[in-house]
Structures are given as structure tokens and as C-alpha cells.
Amino acid sequence: MTAMTELPGGPALPQERRVVTAVPGPKSQELMARKQAAVANGIGTVMPVFARRAGGGVLEDVDGNSFIDFGSGIAVTSVGNSAEAVVRRATEQLGDFTHTCMMVTPYEPYVEVCEELAKVTPGDHAKKSVLFNSGAEAVENAVKIARAHTGRQAIVVFDHGYHGRTNLTMALTSKNMPYKHSFGPFAPEVYRVPVAYPYRWLTGPENCAEEAAAQAIDQITKQIGPDNVAAILIEPVLGEGGFIVPAKGFLPRLAQFARDNGIVFVADEIQSGFCRTGQWFACEDEGIVPDLITTAKGIAGGLPLAAVTGRADIMDAAHSGGLGGTYGGNPVACAAALGAIETMREQDLAGKARRIEEVMKPRLEKLAAQSDVIGEVRGRGAMLALELVRPGGKEPNPEATAALAKACHQQGLLVLTTGTYSNVVRFLPPLVISEELLNEGLDVLEEALSGL
Known part of the structure; x- marks a missing residue:
């Protein structure tokens, strides 16, 4: 049947x-x-x-x-299309109001989503969030927050990484076609270093984590200077680059280097987050607690929503009015996100x-x-x-x-x-x-x- x-x-x-x-x-x-x-x-x-x-x-x-x-709208409809709790909550919110702008007259669903993000993201430290429309917006704002917190400018990204299609996120993305070709010039102060790609590491997968981390740290140290780096930004599982799972040990070493040098470690979990890899977030696999985490895609069951969540002191570095956007954290999308998170927990x-x-x-x-x-x-x-x-x-x-x-x-x-x-x-x-x-x-x- x-x-x-x-x-x-x-x-x-x-x-x-x-x-x-x-x-x-x-x-x-x-x-x-x-x-x-x-x-x-x-x-x-x-x-x-x-x-x-x-x-x-x-x-x-x-x-x-x-x-x-086998696509889920590129990892968006993880809870299924038209999931009951998503539709129910979004429909109820549609009946109340569709928009006021969080920066004009705030509303509870935005706050509720931020409270849920504080619960489900890694780490038991005090956290805050800010909501946007897309993953690219989340990444751009994570960079803004990291720069405001550190007073530094340089951003370190990785071979095979993908972070979006806006000007800054194109600069952060490694693949030219179709994402970057003919669209430059790109934002400055972006530096790319090797990633631990076991299948294609020249000396073999058994050496990959140690050698890739050493090369990345060496390039950061010699070519940029750790004191100039605001953030290290990486996908714990690289999405558009080919679903590359970095060799075990690579991510913890980069996270430790960031901690040792006052660099904000940002996990881009836009494709890998919200239960997709068998944990709420892929960085949990090696016990990594990022300073900031960017999310989107699976967060709201198909409605446009994204977030930056992180340590409260880092998140509060941006001045009042420095973050936001007309539609960021739309109330209907926030209601859908609450339904998606409810579904993830209950099922x-x-x-x-x-x-x-x-x-x-x-x-x-x-x-x-x-x-x-x-x-x-x-x-x-x-x-x-x-x-x-x-x-x-x-x-x-x-x-x-x-x-x-x-x-x-x-x-x-x-x-x-x-x-x-x-x-x-x-x-x-x-x-x-x-x-x-x-x-x-x-x-x-x-x-x-x-x-x-």
C-alpha cells in the first residue's frame, strides 16, 4: 500500500x-x-x-x-515540505500580522527564536542572536560583528569553502564558476588557506589533518599576522565545495589557534546545521564550541530566515542600529522556525x-x-x-x-x-x-x- x-x-x-x-x-x-x-x-x-x-x-x-x-531544496526542508507544525504556526502568525519591522515595533516570535537558538547551539555560555533573511546575510553580519569585537579587519577562509553570493561572501567563496565569474572586484582583507581534504591530500589522508592545520597556521602567521585577523570562518562540513568532511583533528586545532590569538572562530552551519549531520550542529562531532555560528536553510522549514548566534559579549560589540534589516526575522518566518524546531525535537x-x-x-x-x-x-x-x-x-x-x-x-x-x-x-x-x-x-x- x-x-x-x-x-x-x-x-x-x-x-x-x-x-x-x-x-x-x-x-x-x-x-x-x-x-x-x-x-x-x-x-x-x-x-x-x-x-x-x-x-x-x-x-x-x-x-x-x-x-x-534527495535534495530538500538544498537542505532547507529537513522537516519535510509543509510540515504540520511549520504550517500551523506560520498560518496563525499570518492571521495576526505579517510585518512590523523588528527595529520599529518588536514582536515576541523574534525573541522566542533567539531563545531557542541559545538552547540548541553548542556551548553553555551566555548567548545572543540576530536574525536575517539568508545565509549570505548571516555570514556578512558575522564578519561585521567579529570586526567590531576585535578591532581587526582580516578574515581567514578555506579552500573549497562556500559562503554566499553577495559581494563580501563571493570574496569568501573559493569557487569561481558560477559564483564569482565576471562579478568582481571583490571585498578586500580576505585570505584563503588550505583545508584538510582527505581524499585529495597529496601525502595521504593519514597525514591530512596535521599537515593541513600546520600549513594553514603557517600561512596565517607569516602572510597575515594573527594580530590582524578578526575571524576564522569555516564550514564544519564543506557544502558546495563537495561535502568535504575535514580530517579529524583539523578543526579543533584551528579553533585552539583562534582562541590563543584572540580570533573569533565562526562555524558556518548554514547547510550542515539543524540535525542534518546526525547532531544539531556538525561542529559538535569534535566537541567544538564556536564563538559565532551562522545558520539558515533548515532553520524555518522553507521560509526565509537566517541567524548569527554567539557569545553575548561578542554579539554585543556592534553598536545599536548597526545590525538589522527591514525584513530580517520576519514574524511569519520566525513562527515557522519555532514549528521546525518543535518538529526536530518531537520527532x-x-x-x-x-x-x-x-x-x-x-x-x-x-x-x-x-x-x-x-x-x-x-x-x-x-x-x-x-x-x-x-x-x-x-x-x-x-x-x-x-x-x-x-x-x-x-x-x-x-x-x-x-x-x-x-x-x-x-x-x-x-x-x-x-x-x-x-x-x-x-x-x-x-x-x-x-x-x-
Whole structure:
């Protein structure tokens, strides 16, 4: 029997893969023609179908095709699309008011979200938060706060890192195409150092953490000077760079170096946070307590919200009026976030993420053992990936990556690609997805891989 997911205010959505037209179907093709006429070409499309409904572990398009969702809108709908608590709380708030601007007349949902962030983020120190609309805004404001606190300017980031598409966050991001190409000049006082990327570390993964940390610290010391560094900014699991999990020991050493030199250590948990890796936040895996943590994506079940949370004394460094924005911490988005956090707690979605890894990773590793184009399986929780290479070595294979993703799409499985070399297939299923859909999605992946 096909499982069903109740969507608030609408009919139940069958939890099944269903391909009834070519992909894209005729209605999606019509809409794509309208998009091309009305929407700027800079807005790309991963899968050329138009969504009609989504929930649980599936996404249904306007042609009636139903896709198993291994993307979650890029790690946003971790609690599922149209999650009951998110819809309920957001709907109630819509009925009260949609906007006043927190800087004009404050409202309780903003304060409640900040109180919840103080509870769920790492560390038992006094914390404060400020809310924004997007991850890029959160990162930019974390930099502002760090600079205000330290009186320094330099920001240290890492190879393969991604932090956004605004001018400053483009400077912080390492990949040129499509994020930076032709958009410069970029913000100054940004310095990039090596990251511990075990699969591609030249002397082998066993040396990666120690050597990468030593190189990074050496470059900071010699080329910048620790006394000039306001912040070290890193994703505990690098997202757009290819779901790179830094070698064990690398992050703690960088965090200790930051503490020893009065540098603000910022964990960018925009993609990896809110139960995605099997813990509330990925930095908890090695016991790291960041000075500041940036969040977005999974925070509000699909509504635009982001945050910077950190040590109260650091967060209070910015002068009154120095932080904010017209829509930052919109009341409806705040209500949705409270519903998302409620869902994460009540359904133990961190535990669900660990179970997703238990189901997926062995099957991915079995595929890797059988395939000469899979170089590595990596990731944690429900943030997993395959790095594809040319047979016989480690040369990136973006062509096979694109072909695999397209084959999956054609057969009703939504997957995303990523990576500095565009050679990584990433998996970000909703944390509420059923194991039946997980395994069926892996069946589709296996079949698509066999056709390469």
C-alpha cells in the first residue's frame, strides 16, 4: 500500500515515485518557455520540472510525476515540505500580522527564536542572536560583528569553502564558476588557506589533518599576522565545495589557534546545521564550541530566515542600529522556525539523520566497490556524497556526474551535484523520509550508475 502524507489544507500526497510523462513533461515545458521569457538567465535550473506539491519524501510536478526527493531544496526542508507544525504556526502568525519591522515595533516570535537558538547551539555560555533573511546575510553580519569585537579587519577562509553570493561572501567563496565569474572586484582583507581534504591530500589522508592545520597556521602567521585577523570562518562540513568532511583533528586545532590569538572562530552551519549531520550542529562531532555560528536553510522549514548566534559579549560589540534589516526575522518566518524546531525535537530528527546514514552509506559504499567512477563515499548523517573520477585515478569526472544526475532525474529521483570540480553527487533527503523511499531511491541510483 502506498503511504500518504497529509498536507495541511490539501489532499494527502502519496509517498511514491511515479513517472507518467517524459521528464520534463509538457506542462513543465510550457512553464519553462514562460520562465525563459520572463526570468533572468542567471537563475539556473537543476531539474527542468515545475513543482506543484511536496511533502514527506516526495516532490510532485505539474505533469503528475512524483520524484523521490534527495535534495530538500538544498537542505532547507529537513522537516519535510509543509510540515504540520511549520504550517500551523506560520498560518496563525499570518492571521495576526505579517510585518512590523523588528527595529520599529518588536514582536515576541523574534525573541522566542533567539531563545531557542541559545538552547540548541553548542556551548553553555551566555548567548545572543540576530536574525536575517539568508545565509549570505548571516555570514556578512558575522564578519561585521567579529570586526567590531576585535578591532581587526582580516578574515581567514578555506579552500573549497562556500559562503554566499553577495559581494563580501563571493570574496569568501573559493569557487569561481558560477559564483564569482565576471562579478568582481571583490571585498578586500580576505585570505584563503588550505583545508584538510582527505581524499585529495597529496601525502595521504593519514597525514591530512596535521599537515593541513600546520600549513594553514603557517600561512596565517607569516602572510597575515594573527594580530590582524578578526575571524576564522569555516564550514564544519564543506557544502558546495563537495561535502568535504575535514580530517579529524583539523578543526579543533584551528579553533585552539583562534582562541590563543584572540580570533573569533565562526562555524558556518548554514547547510550542515539543524540535525542534518546526525547532531544539531556538525561542529559538535569534535566537541567544538564556536564563538559565532551562522545558520539558515533548515532553520524555518522553507521560509526565509537566517541567524548569527554567539557569545553575548561578542554579539554585543556592534553598536545599536548597526545590525538589522527591514525584513530580517520576519514574524511569519520566525513562527515557522519555532514549528521546525518543535518538529526536530518531537520527532528526534537528529536520530533520523543517523538512521538515514545507516541505510544509505553501506549501499553507497557497495556501489563504490563495484564502480570505477566512484572515487569516494563521504559525509555524515543525511549529508552524504559520491565523488566521481575518471577510471584509474582521481581526475575529476564532471561529465559522468552530470550524466548520472540526469539519469536519476529521468527515472524519478531528484539529486543534486556540487563540488569545486563539479564532480560530486550529493544527497540531502528530508529527515522525515521513509526508509522505503530511501531504498527505492538508491535502487534508481544503482540503475543509473550502471548505465554510465
